[in-house]
Amino acid sequence: MKMDRSDGGGRAAVVAIECVAGGSKAEEWSGAGGETAAPQTGDILEEVTFGGSPPVQAPFKGGRAGIMKYLHSAFKRGDTSVLLKARRGGEPSAVIVELHACVVPHPPAGRRQYLLRSIRDPNYAVGLVDRSESECIALQNRMFQGSPHKAMGHGRYSREPLACHFLEIARNVALGNSDSRSSPQRSRSSRVVCVLSNTQVQDGYVSYPWEKKMRESLRTSNSSCFLSMLILPKASDPSGTRYSSLEDTLSRANAWFNSSQASGVPIAFSSLQTEALLTKISGETASSTVNMGSLADLSNLANVSLYGFEDYHGVDIGVVRAVRLWYTPKAGEVPLEIMLQEGDTKLGFAISRTEEGFIYISSVTDDNNSGVAAARSGLKELFKEASEASKLLVISRVGDEKVLPWMVSTSGAIRCFDTVSLSQKLSLHRHALKPILLHLLMWETPPSSPTSVAKRSEATTPLSLPFELSPTSSFVPPPPVDKVLQDLVYRGGAEGGLTRDTAGDVSFRFHNFSNTRNWV
Template sequence: MDKSQPSDGPVVAIESIGSGSKIEDFGPDMVQSGDVIEEIRISGSPPVKAPFKGGKAALQKILHAAFKRGDTSVVVTIRRGPMGPETERKELQACLVLQGKKNYILRSVYDPNHVVGFADRTESECLELQGSRSTRLVSELTKAHVQDGFATYPWEKKMNSKTFPNYNHPVGSSFLSILVLPKALDSTSSRYNTIEETMGQAHSWLLSSRKSGVPIAFVNIQTEALLTKISGETASATVNCINDLSNITNLSLYGFEDYHGVDLGVVKAVRLWYRATGGEVPIEIKLNHHDTRLGFAVSRTDEGFVYISSVEEDNKEDEAPSTRCGLRDLYKQAKSASQFLVISRIAHEKVLPWMVCSNGSIRCYDTISLSQKLSLHRKALLPFSIHVLLWDMNVNGGVDGMRTDSVPATSAEEPAESVPEPPSNELEEEVGSMERESIGDVSFRFEDVVLPSSWV
């Protein structure tokens, strides 16, 4: 006879009771119904080993005698599975508890909810119980699902700059991007450049910005689907293209028909994500009653970035806010590094270019309205802050978009309009005018000229 095959003789087995009767309550490391008792050790007494002559009744007598002596500490050794070299054995450390007149049960010392008793069974019955328990556990596992829910979150508190001292712009995020629409190839906007060509546009914009002195670095690029309505030749040429997915991988415009029979088009634009190479830093400008100017001028690059193009030199008798807040020194550092001192926010409102239209014009902010807003701050004596893009992480302690200390920012007041200084480099020699237009969604477009510096 194979020794690994158990005889079908009587044994005393564990019987889970109370809260422990649910198979999902306890893991496989705890003793459960069907586990065969091999040995019981009561306090310091010698161990009592199976087989137990008389079964459960004989075991209850042993426990009763121990309880009367005051010995209630019990260690039970069980085995699980058929007899053999790979038989699994576990121990239960428990307290002896009287239930009824002479019926004793065991309560785990590690988990009071784990309560077990004893039962007379055969080897085959125990193996069947153990097998069914595994089957039931697998069944329960297949039916178990992780439930979702909702967690309240204190957004206002978390986004407060006082909570995160280095988070300098709680109103706007530090994620910078520009959306590049595919260039239209005809006046009816029925044909557009491919995705590859639009990505080339975005790449060219980034390289041109960096070459001109805008301190930004590439982060990521992605396509972005924009829904529009199409009709006529455009619809007939693009609707149902979606039936052949291989044809739309590189298309910038494709269409489909909704359940109302309306022809809808999807324009695939490109979003370019970038960051300031040295991070963003706030400069607080406080105002005095005698301030008649801010002391700096703003211009705009061909790529749509607004930057500080000039600052007022020292005037000991009437120091400008740009000097008091440290902006003049920062401007000189940028100039010596051949970088633009780009303004990214005014009073936490972004003033960066945000879109390239299908006709090639760049949506951005004009310096005239920006200068007017700054002058209104000065006249109203309302302090404000501007954020600038740094070109070096070591400049004024800036570290990758986060500030460990603030720029020298004492009080500064807005200066009144003053006569621009003579241009000091080629960029400042470019003088021109801005012509406003109302072409589609374009607020203005760039001509072959650039704006002069706008002093505030």
């Protein structure tokens, strides 16, 4: 149906198409491949058909608002498939373009506002606006220069984002063409580039089978292999209002780690970090820490262990800077299961604790009779191997529970596990005939070169401390855990147990600890 809109000098109101999102397919707006071009900005809406209902034709009562009512009713009843027909160009040379679309809500425009998204290319969407017919013709002529061929969809419209307009101008200047409307192909390409530059990769959340992965991928279920020690800053006064500097905390972390290695604990340095702990402060401490309010005061916080601020409710909050030292076993952890039988009179080993808080097996009985559980598990051979390597047989876990030291308090005391209570728990295992699962820290396999062994035996300093690299010594990486475990073989017969194929060299000297041994 042709409508006469010449009244009023072309000022008759019409419902026009407004492109709000472009597709990535050039034929979507060019009409390539023999397909009908899609409606573009400035095209005049002539007809709307909802599913199998009769078409609604222009002029539309109420203009854009009337169309929105139709779209809202269709969306509510679930009839969201729409066929749009729009007119491009003046009456003598008008071309009808079509768009098969679905009705989608458009909340940014307000309640009961909708867009029409192309079914063939979901990235292509159009909206509706009220314009005069002369404005629509002017929009079309501005980009297409009134050419019926270009009215089929070639080129970009003037109401594109400003960034895309500048992008097209720059592209044409680089090509030596100052008239951006003279090349339809370049205009289409720049529109695709514009859409590409505005397209972002989306992120989201996906489910993950944590429980399954923690059961299958961890050596000890629900327990990590990451080991660390948290060192709190030392209090400088009994009231706990003054703390030593951050450098002092770092030095104590370094000393604890060096001493642990010197005592024979087979661990290696992994990482070091400061850790912020919140606490409430008051009185003199608050007055000296909270009142630093300028950027110049930040330099004063570089080496302090406590600083504070005041929150919105007037509470003085302090931030304590602790140091967390991450370390790892030299060659991983190895599980050792001690099976218990009726008639076992004792487990056959004693445990002690180092000054640094590590619990280790200090003695294993030489009794090989059937009433000693340690003789059947191969613990005696493993203990002998540790002694030959000058290492401590450190217990890292009992069952699924870690028994390593984990914190140094502000008074300097190390928080660790008690050997007496651990001995009682192991004895209860024996009485209940429940197997004991111990995890032990393993040490690296020594190099097999006789020359390197001789050099280490003659060395006056048996310990190479961490954080200090000697320029003359070459670094020999520790072997993988599998290599260490392959060296352990089970020896059958009456003296059955675990042993290693090669003997270790002496790289550490044992210290005489004052801790009494707890036999179990």
